[in-house]
Amino acid sequence: MGALNSEGIVRPHLFPVAKFFTKDDRHNPDAEPIAKTLKVFFEVLEKRIPDGLISTQTAREMILKSGGVMRELVRIARECCTECMVQLEIEPDQEAVTIDHDILTIALRNLRNDFARQIGSNLYELLVQVYETAEPKDSSNDGFVKLLHGLMVLEYMNDALWYDVHPIVTSLLKQKQLIS
Amino acid sequence: MTAVDDNAGQNQRNLRRLVMSIQASYGKLNLLIAICDNRQYRDELIRNYETELIAKGVRCDRGRVDRSQPSLKQSLQELTEKEPDLRSSNVSALVTISGADELLGIRLNEPKSAQEQFFFSLQWTREGLREFKFPIVIWLTSNIADALAQQAPDFWSWRGGVFEFSRPIETIIPTLEKVKDDKDKPNEEQVKTDPIAIQKQIDELQSQDPNSPLLASLYNSLGNAYKDAIRYNEAEDPYQKALDLYKQQFGDRHPDVATSLNNLAGLYYSQGRYAEAEPLLKKSLALRQELLGDYHLDVASSLNNLATVYRLQGKYEESEPLFLRSLEIDKNAHGEDNPEIATTLNNLATLYRSQGRYEEAEPLYQKSLALMQELLGDHHLDVATSLNNLALLYDLQGKYKEAEPLYQKSLALWQELLGNRHANVAQSLNNLAGLYESQGRYAEAELLFQQALTLLQELLGDRHPSIATSLFNLAVLYHKMEKSSEALNLIQRAIPIYEKTLGVDHPSTKAAQSWLPVIKEKGKEKKGKKKKGGFGVRDR
Numbered sequence: 084m085g086a087l088n089s090e091g092i093v094r095p096h097l098f099p100v101a102k103f104f105t106k107d108d109r110h111n112p113d114a115e116p117i118a119k120t121l122k123v124f125f126e127v128l129e130k131r132i133p134d135g136l137i138s139t140q141t142a143r144e145m146i147l148k149s150g151g152v153m154r155e156l157v158r159i160a161r162e163c164c165t166e167c168m169v170q171l172e173i174e175p176d177q178e179a180v181t182i183d184h185d186i187l188t189i190a191l192r193n194l195r196n197d198f199a200r201q202i203g204s205n206l207y208e209l210l211v212q213v214y215e216t217a218e219p220k221d222s223s224n225d226g227f228v229k230l231l232h233g234l235m236v237l238e239y240m241n242d243a244l245w246y247d248v249h250p251i252v253t254s255l256l257k258q259k260q261l262i263s
Numbered sequence: 264m265t266a267v268d269d270n271a272g273q274n275q276r277n278l279r280r281l282v283m284s285i286q287a288s289y290g291k292l293n294l295l296i297a298i299c300d301n302r303q304y305r306d307e308l309i310r311n312y313e314t315e316l317i318a319k320g321v322r323c324d325r326g327r328v329d330r331s332q333p334s335l336k337q338s339l340q341e342l343t344e345k346e347p348d349l350r351s352s353n354v355s356a357l358v359t360i361s362g363a364d365e366l367l368g369i370r371l372n373e374p375k376s377a378q379e380q381f382f383f384s385l386q387w388t389r390e391g392l393r394e395f396k397f398p399i400v401i402w403l404t405s406n407i408a409d410a411l412a413q414q415a416p417d418f419w420s421w422r423g424g425v426f427e428f429s430r431p432i433e434t435i436i437p438t439l440e441k442v443k444d445d446k447d448k449p450n451e452e453q454v455k456t457d458p459i460a461i462q463k464q465i466d467e468l469q470s471q472d473p474n475s476p477l478l479a480s481l482y483n484s485l486g487n488a489y490k491d492a493i494r495y496n497e498a499e500d501p502y503q504k505a506l507d508l509y510k511q512q513f514g515d516r517h518p519d520v521a522t523s524l525n526n527l528a529g530l531y532y533s534q535g536r537y538a539e540a541e542p543l544l545k546k547s548l549a550l551r552q553e554l555l556g557d558y559h560l561d562v563a564s565s566l567n568n569l570a571t572v573y574r575l576q577g578k579y580e581e582s583e584p585l586f587l588r589s590l591e592i593d594k595n596a597h598g599e600d601n602p603e604i605a606t607t608l609n610n611l612a613t614l615y616r617s618q619g620r621y622e623e624a625e626p627l628y629q630k631s632l633a634l635m636q637e638l639l640g641d642h643h644l645d646v647a648t649s650l651n652n653l654a655l656l657y658d659l660q661g662k663y664k665e666a667e668p669l670y671q672k673s674l675a676l677w678q679e680l681l682g683n684r685h686a687n688v689a690q691s692l693n694n695l696a697g698l699y700e701s702q703g704r705y706a707e708a709e710l711l712f713q714q715a716l717t718l719l720q721e722l723l724g725d726r727h728p729s730i731a732t733s734l735f736n737l738a739v740l741y742h743k744m745e746k747s748s749e750a751l752n753l754i755q756r757a758i759p760i761y762e763k764t765l766g767v768d769h770p771s772t773k774a775a776q777s778w779l780p781v782i783k784e785k786g787k788e789k790k791g792k793k794k795k796g797g798f799g800v801r802d803r
Binding site: 154161162164165166168169172173193196197200201203229232233234 | 276
């Protein structure tokens with residue numbers, strides 16, 4: 084009689100949403116990100132992007148825009164790479180195309196547009212509320228579940244759960260002058 | 264005239280992004296979302312990247328999703344069964360999926376619309392897509408992409424990139440379309456005299472018998488009379504009164520109420536108030552279906568009208584099945600040869616033309632014209648409309664030699680039948696002007712555009728989408744003639760009219776808006792500012 088074993092089954096690893104800031108510091112422009120989390124994200128980028136193609140400053144900017152979601156970091160990085168490839172094609176003479184602030188800005192704009200599509204028109208108020216209070220009025224509300232599901236709102240855990248708007252969506256809210 | 268500069272830069276950049284993303288993911292699943300509302304341009308883009316990639320040794324396959332099979336996974340499975348090489352991850356291959364942009368958003372005797380079924384299958388079979396190891400480009404319209412992002416969030420989160428393309432319509436030339444307006448339906452004797460005479464009748468009747476059941480139909484005739492005289496603003500009130508009276512008389516659910524709703528909607532249609540016409544037409548259709556059954560001719564007429572209003576609002580996916588259904592009912596009732604069918608064929612062809620499906624539009628227009636000539640003789644308004652529409656199609660296809668005599672014939676017919684001061688004459692002048700413009704005959708075009716604009720302003724006042732179109736057409740002509748300040752002035756007048764009458768999301772509004780920066784840019788260039796070449800548009 085053999086025991087059931089799980090051979091061959093790929094067990095998915097959960098990536099928890101990592102925190103760069105504590106709840107209180109989440110919108111404090113002077114707060115230092117939590118070093119340990121930042122380091123993990125830096126290491127992932129280093130493995131994926133060869134040396135010299137991205138400056139530390141841009142990498143840090145990119146990492147913070149992921150909101151602590153690993154897949155979002157990969158998404159932003161990939162978008163940047165595509166933009167660089169396009170830039171290289173347009174200006175083949177230019178030798179040193181790297182992921183710089185300009186490239187990151189374009190990539191983030193592209194992703195911001197994708198989010199805008201996803202949000203539709205009736206969830207902005209809820210987003211603003213989550214941004215301001217770090218929690219939903221009602222966590223079972225359909226709109227809120229949709230925001231969470233689509234990574235427009237991210238869930239962070241301490242002793243208690245708290246929420247924040249995805250950094251790219253935050254810039255969308257700023258662009259629409261819904262928050263300052 | 265090349266494509267619009269700014270847009271062209273952005274489109275070109277997005278095409279390169281798309282190609283780069285494809286090239287980075289051979290042998291791997293990569294879900295690339297491409298968005299384009301202009302069908303013709305979409306096809307051009309697909310040809311464009313496929314040609315480039317095939318030259319580099321990439322195999323390019325195509326798959327389709329459609330109403331009978333609204334599942335991406337299934338259509339990929341069928342494709343890979345037919346083309347087993349796609350299963351090998353050593354091959355550089357790309358699959359383009361079309362058809363998703365044609366799925367219907369409305370339900371036809373089924374619990375879910377085809378769009379909803381598609382989103383549902385994307386959302387729940389996402390994991391199943393892992394078996395396909397190649398990049399996949401899925402073409403959508405912007406509306407469908409929005410709905411997909413919202414209704415299939417898990418699938419959306421797997422996207423490898425979103426690539427949006429837009430191409431404005433060069434000049435929009437209004438079509439003459441027939442909305443079936445049921446004028447004769449409330450079948451008391453028709454009073455086809457001038458509004459004043461009818462108003463007098465109403466006043467007399469009201470003093471004798473304020474509750475006379477005839478009042479409703481008289482108000483309806485008054486509305487018709489104003490409408491026929493193109494005094495639209497004055498027509499609304501009597502139509503509304505007729506509707507209220509019918510409701511008082513018969514309650515909310517009566518065929519005459521449905522007809523009355525339809526007539527008021529017909530007025531809104533003439534005024535370009537499509538968004539206001541839509542709910543009335545829906546209500547009228549539902550009433551007729553309920554009261555008269557699904558196969559009644561009035562139902563066909565309602566379907567036709569609603570489909571037309573959908574088309575004019577750019578809701579093409581919703582429009583087509585309604586026309587087809589209307590056609591089916593008409594055929595059932597009359598057989599193949601009758602004027603109703605000719606009208607619906609014409610309207611369906613116009614839908615196809617709006618979508619850029621020219622090859623499908625042409626035989627329908629031809630059949631419609633032949634039917635009209637056979638049934639109504641050569642000297643009939645509908646024949647003129649039909650000639651005009653076929654000419655416009657040829658014009659858009661670049662078949663100018665075929666187009667010109669047809670335009671002239673239809674213009675002459677209208678002048679003969681309606682006199683020189685009529686909106687149809689203005690539109691006809693406008694269309695002929697457009698043809699001259701396409702051929703580079705600018706001076707002739709300018710003269711006719713101006714005549715058309717003046718005439719339309721006299722007839723319709725300043726707030727009508729046709730005025731905006733007329734201003735817009737003239738603006739584009741001036742732009743081409745390098746008269747930038749005139750062009751700017753006109754486009755700036757056209758845009759707010761479109762915004763107010765058609766709304767900010769209407770394709771015509773967007774097309775006009777997209778020209779604004781182009782015209783401004785040309786103005787700057789002329790002032791001596793040299794524009795930098797290349798398309799490295801950077802957003803800072």
